[in-house]
Amino acid sequence: MHEMGIASSVLDAVRAESLRFPNGHVYKVGLRIGALAGVDPEAVSFCFDAVVRDSGLEPLALEIEYRARQHVCVACGQAFAAQDENTACPACGAGNALFVGGDELEIAYLEVEDGAAAARA
Amino acid sequence: MERLPLERKVLNENDRIAAGLRERFAEHGVLCLNFISSPGSGKTSLLERTLESFDTNERVAVLTGDIQTENDANRLARSGFPVKQITTGGTCHLDARMIERGLSGWNLEDIDLLLIENVGNLVCPSSYDLGEAAKIVVLSVTEGEDKPLKYPSIFFKSQLLVLNKVDLLPYVPFDIAAAESNARQIHREMEIVRVSCQTREGLQDWLDWLERQRAKPRAVASAG
Numbered sequence: 001m002h003e004m005g006i007a008s009s010v011l012d013a014v015r016a017e018s019l020r021f022p023n024g025h026v027y028k029v030g031l032r033i034g035a036l037a038g039v040d041p042e043a044v045s046f047c048f049d050a051v052v053r054d055s056g057l058e059p060l061a062l063e064i065e066y067r068a069r070q071h072v073c074v075a076c077g078q079a080f081a082a083q084d085e086n087t088a089c090p091a092c093g094a095g096n097a098l099f100v101g102g103d104e105l106e107i108a109y110l111e112v113e114d115g116a117a118a119a120r121a
Numbered sequence: 122m123e124r125l126p127l128e129r130k131v132l133n134e135n136d137r138i139a140a141g142l143r144e145r146f147a148e149h150g151v152l153c154l155n156f157i158s159s160p161g162s163g164k165t166s167l168l169e170r171t172l173e174s175f176d177t178n179e180r181v182a183v184l185t186g187d188i189q190t191e192n193d194a195n196r197l198a199r200s201g202f203p204v205k206q207i208t209t210g211g212t213c214h215l216d217a218r219m220i221e222r223g224l225s226g227w228n229l230e231d232i233d234l235l236l237i238e239n240v241g242n243l244v245c246p247s248s249y250d251l252g253e254a255a256k257i258v259v260l261s262v263t264e265g266e267d268k269p270l271k272y273p274s275i276f277f278k279s280q281l282l283v284l285n286k287v288d289l290l291p292y293v294p295f296d297i298a299a300a301e302s303n304a305r306q307i308h309r310e311m312e313i314v315r316v317s318c319q320t321r322e323g324l325q326d327w328l329d330w331l332e333r334q335r336a337k338p339r340a341v342a343s344a345g
Contacts, residue, residue, distance in 0.1 A: 002214055005212075010131055027122075085307070105248065106129060
């Protein structure tokens with residue numbers, strides 16, 4: 001259970017980024033979590049609600065974009081997202097496709113209130 | 122309102138410290154390995170056997186993480202090599218800052234091989250880079266052969282899978298071929314050794330693997 005630490009890190013990042021928008025307010029943060037990140041999106045949401053309270057950054061919403069494992073078939077070149085542990089190519093059936101994405105744990109975007117654009121460097 | 126792309130890693134503070142550690146390891150020619158497994162898979166036993174195999178003049182050091190107690194450090198210190206316990210006090214993984222603190226008082230000039238035993242946990246340690254050259258995941262045959270599928274993140278990020286306690290195979294319904302196939306389904310380049318820390322079966326395969334990593338130029342090892 002390290003999702004509390006993850007949620008706190010997201011909040012710290014928003015706090016740091018907020019300094020770039022002295023006239024605006026960050027009201028939403030988009031978090032991208034890959035299937036192989038080893039992080040539970042629901043637990044992060046739960047923890048985020050707890051850490052954002054009385055943080056001085058409210059109102060601030062968390063939006064999670066979950067990313068399935070991304071593969072490319074070595075036999076036919078088909079790119080596909082694996083929905084479970086099965087990595088067989090949906091096009092040609094070949095196994096053991098190359099892993100190309102889905103281990104992300106990153107802040108994808110911020111949504112900032114009007115007035116922020118002027119303050120942006 | 123405006124949406125601004127950021128693409129900032131959540132754990133960038135940990136990653137920054139880990140990058141600093143990796144640079145220091147490279148500078149001093151230290152090979153750092155991060156051992157991860159469930160509680161009770163035999164990380165400490167594997168380290169005990171590993172330390173026993175070294176001449177006393179080998180420049181090896183160990184950092185071992187647990188939530189509570191100094192038990193593992195006491196076990197490993199019998200080897201005579203420098204061993205330090207990192208007690209996390211509740212945290213379920215080691216992070217790069219703990220390693221940085223754990224290294225204080227040690228001169229990296231005097232260390233060629235740094236073995237880090239993470240907190241017993243297959244989930245959280247996989248998110249935290251410690252500056253290691255490679256992660257090693259230990260799975261024992263008294264666990265389920267589907268663990269690589271249940272905990273894909275750590276199997277994906279580990280270079281080597283150590284299948285431990287193979288002396289118990291006759292007594293447990295563990296399908297070792299299925300375990301290996303599951304691991305390779307998650308990580309197709311996974312290297313695998315089968316060992317028993319009790320009978321010492323297969324230990325030489327593990328020590329050979331370790332020797333190959335030590336023989337690699339450090340810059341290459343740290344990039345991998």
